[in-house]
Amino acid sequence: MLDVSSWGRLRQVPHEVARPAFLDEARVLMRSQRNPVLCYGLGRSYGDVCLNENGRLIVTDMLDRLVSFDRQTGVVRAEAGVSLDHLLRTVVPHGWFMPVVPGTKFVTLGGAVANDVHGKNHETAGTLGAHLRALGLARSSGEVLTLTRDENPELFAATIGGLGLTGMILWVELQLAPIRSAMIDSETIAIDDLDAFFRQADASRDWPYTVAWVDCLAKERAIGRGFFIRGRAAEAGGLTPHGAPRIGIPFDIPGGLLNGVTIGAFNAFYRKRPWALGARRLHYDPFFFPLDAVARWNRLYGPRGFFQHQSAVPMQGVTETIRKLLALTAEFAEGSFLVVLKMFGDRPSPGLLSFPMPGATLALDFPNKGESTRRLLTRMADVVLEAGGRLYPAKDATMSRAAFRAGYPAWRQLEAQRDPAIMSDFWRRVTAGAA
Amino acid sequence: MTARILVLGATSAIAQAYARRRAAEGCGFILVGRREDRLASIAADLGARGASSVEVQVTDLAAVDKIEEAARALQARFGSPDEAVIAYGTLPDQAAAELNLSEAHAVIDTNFTSAALWTLALLKDRPAGRPFTLVGIGSVAGDRGRASNFIYGSAKAGFDRFLEGLAQKYDGTPTRVIRVKPGFVDTPMTAGIKKGGPLWATPDQVAADMQRAVAKGRRVVYTPWFWWVIMMTIRHLPWFVFKRLKV
Numbered sequence: 001m002l003d004v005s006s007w008g009r010l011r012q013v014p015h016e017v018a019r020p021a022f023l024d025e026a027r028v029l030m031r032s033q034r035n036p037v038l039c040y041g042l043g044r045s046y047g048d049v050c051l052n053e054n055g056r057l058i059v060t061d062m063l064d065r066l067v068s069f070d071r072q073t074g075v076v077r078a079e080a081g082v083s084l085d086h087l088l089r090t091v092v093p094h095g096w097f098m099p100v101v102p103g104t105k106f107v108t109l110g111g112a113v114a115n116d117v118h119g120k121n122h123e124t125a126g127t128l129g130a131h132l133r134a135l136g137l138a139r140s141s142g143e144v145l146t147l148t149r150d151e152n153p154e155l156f157a158a159t160i161g162g163l164g165l166t167g168m169i170l171w172v173e174l175q176l177a178p179i180r181s182a183m184i185d186s187e188t189i190a191i192d193d194l195d196a197f198f199r200q201a202d203a204s205r206d207w208p209y210t211v212a213w214v215d216c217l218a219k220e221r222a223i224g225r226g227f228f229i230r231g232r233a234a235e236a237g238g239l240t241p242h243g244a245p246r247i248g249i250p251f252d253i254p255g256g257l258l259n260g261v262t263i264g265a266f267n268a269f270y271r272k273r274p275w276a277l278g279a280r281r282l283h284y285d286p287f288f289f290p291l292d293a294v295a296r297w298n299r300l301y302g303p304r305g306f307f308q309h310q311s312a313v314p315m316q317g318v319t320e321t322i323r324k325l326l327a328l329t330a331e332f333a334e335g336s337f338l339v340v341l342k343m344f345g346d347r348p349s350p351g352l353l354s355f356p357m358p359g360a361t362l363a364l365d366f367p368n369k370g371e372s373t374r375r376l377l378t379r380m381a382d383v384v385l386e387a388g389g390r391l392y393p394a395k396d397a398t399m400s401r402a403a404f405r406a407g408y409p410a411w412r413q414l415e416a417q418r419d420p421a422i423m424s425d426f427w428r429r430v431t432a433g434a435a
Numbered sequence: 436m437t438a439r440i441l442v443l444g445a446t447s448a449i450a451q452a453y454a455r456r457r458a459a460e461g462c463g464f465i466l467v468g469r470r471e472d473r474l475a476s477i478a479a480d481l482g483a484r485g486a487s488s489v490e491v492q493v494t495d496l497a498a499v500d501k502i503e504e505a506a507r508a509l510q511a512r513f514g515s516p517d518e519a520v521i522a523y524g525t526l527p528d529q530a531a532a533e534l535n536l537s538e539a540h541a542v543i544d545t546n547f548t549s550a551a552l553w554t555l556a557l558l559k560d561r562p563a564g565r566p567f568t569l570v571g572i573g574s575v576a577g578d579r580g581r582a583s584n585f586i587y588g589s590a591k592a593g594f595d596r597f598l599e600g601l602a603q604k605y606d607g608t609p610t611r612v613i614r615v616k617p618g619f620v621d622t623p624m625t626a627g628i629k630k631g632g633p634l635w636a637t638p639d640q641v642a643a644d645m646q647r648a649v650a651k652g653r654r655v656v657y658t659p660w661f662w663w664v665i666m667m668t669i670r671h672l673p674w675f676v677f678k679r680l681k682v
Contacts, residue, residue: 019623019626021446021448021623022446022470022472022473022476023476024472024473062448062623065476065477065479065480066479066480066483066484067476067479067480067483068479068483069483069484076483079476090483090484
């Protein structure tokens with residue numbers, strides 16, 4: 001038994017770990033029905049979607065081979081354990097990019113599909129699910145299936161955003177997006193409050209990539225102050241892919257460096273950087289993956305770990321909902337290193353349990369201070385629920401069964417498609433005692 | 436460089452990582468191993484990454500009696516490669532192998548006997564004067580006889596001494612012999628050992644060091660570099676200190 005934790009490092013959870021080096025080995029592991037099983041990629045989800053206490057865990061990071069890559073059409077098929085880090089380094093020099101990237105490139109393709117990830121271009125590109133052509137799935141029955149919109153369509157829909165519950169994703173085929181350079185032309189604009197954010201979002205409709213960073217400790221009229229960042233692919237600048245992170249946190253920071261005082265000071269300083277405002281051309285790596293620059297940054301929160309709240313709230317009353325959420329974080333003064341606020345568009349996903357909805361999304365980290373942090377998260381979840389929104393399973397460690405079911409009415413269909421030999425701590429938590 | 440590389444033991448994690456790096460340079464490959472399906476998936480991977488050609492040959496590399504015949508078959512089918520990498524091996528449970536002689540026999544034959552015979556077979560019928568690089572993947576375990584791992588270690592040590600002699604023989608000729616000595620590497624071979632900590636390397640780190648060594652023609656490569664310091668120390672410890680070491 002090995003102890004495994006997710007990115008939030010809230011708990012060390014024992015698992016019977018297997019790490020197959022080839023797909024044939026992986027299929028054999030899936031066929032065994034001894035103990036409930038779950039696949040685990042690079043462990044970048046925050047809560048318990050990737051954990052299966054006392055059960056079997058199949059770590060997929062060695063299943064990272066390319067199966068085919070058409071350099072003319074940009075169609076690539078790869079084993080699901082390949083990281084986006086690795087994939088990008090392979091395809092960028094040939095003028096191709098992932099159509100959707102999440103906030104870190106250190107996730108596996110399988111994990112990205114299982115969580116139906118979204119990125120800064122959600123308004124135009126939707127989630128990753130919209131760009132998938134086919135999936136290869138291995139079930140515990142021994143079946144190995146190809147899933148597409150036409151072939152096994154219900155299983156295709158259930159597997160996208162399906163949290164790994166329908167089977168082991170063996171390979172993924174997707175359509176990459178063409179790029180003329182690895183650079184991004186971006187503009188950073190200071191925003192004074194929440195109304196300014198929505199005005200900027202409205203004025204930025206012809207920018208494919210948009211996101212805002214917000215000071216979660218700002219109070220009252222200043223709620224929502226921060227930076228609005230928008231970007232588009234540059235036409236020139238070369239096709240050099242990214243390199244490895246140069247700095248890393250080599251060990252746990254005892255007590256954690258990140259608390260209300262240090263974060264408040266950081267926010268004040270970060271807001272005033274004059275050099276950050278305005279237009280500039282930068283490489284895709286710092287534009288899409290700024291936190292990846294510091295390897296193992298999650299250790300900055302110390303051995304107690306941290307929580308993430310990420311919610312999607314509908315357009316109806318969006319300003320008020322976001323204001324209430326930010327007012328809660330300021331009141332509790334718990335602070336967060338990175339607070340992301342972004343609009344979601346209405347491009348639908350083929351996934352059953354897809355997280356985004358037309359409206360806005362807010363994402364924040366909270367150092368784990370025990371009960372007080374959980375209380376804050378519950379209160380924020382209540383605001384989200386009341387507004388008709390939902391929380392992101394990939395980030396969640398605390399959502400209630402009621403919140404989950406209200407947010408994802410299609411959950412029963414996923415449960416019907418779930419491979420009986422697969423279970424996760426998350427699914428156990430949010431569906432326990434369900435009829 | 437569009438070299439053609441013969442990889443003996445192509446399903447090894449280090450071999451895959453090395454082949455990937457060379458594929459990006461446009462090299463061609465002949466992959467040899469026992470599992471056709473696994474070799475096929477590696478071949479597809481290398482092709483997608485830019486390899487100019489990838490061929491597959493299914494052979495049991497450890498079958499000592501068949502080596503000469505298998506080498507001739509490779510030569511007939513694929514001609515003479517520009518580079519050969521000996522990447523296969525087997526790591527036993529030392530305690531079990533001490534009691535089970537056939538297991539100990541297999542370890543020694545796989546890691547030393549067959550590797551040495553393959554090397555001789557590949558060099559035997561080569562056109563003289565034609566550039567050739569032989570890369571032998573050894574191990575720091577061969578640098579000194581330690582109670583914890585001497586069956587594997589001595590087999591690797593034997594092969595290392597063998598390659599050293601070859602290096603002297605071919606010095607000054609276009610045939611280069613490169614000895615690679617990894618320390619702890621995170622691969623399926625070391626699945627039974629507790630991993631983690633600064634001494635552990637990824638297959639890709641080792642592959643990067645190999646790629647550099649081949650490009651520069653270095654004779655001996657400890658990978659990562661700090662193993663040179665560690666093994667230099669361990670090799671020179673006086674017996675009364677060494678005998679107490681629990682490594």
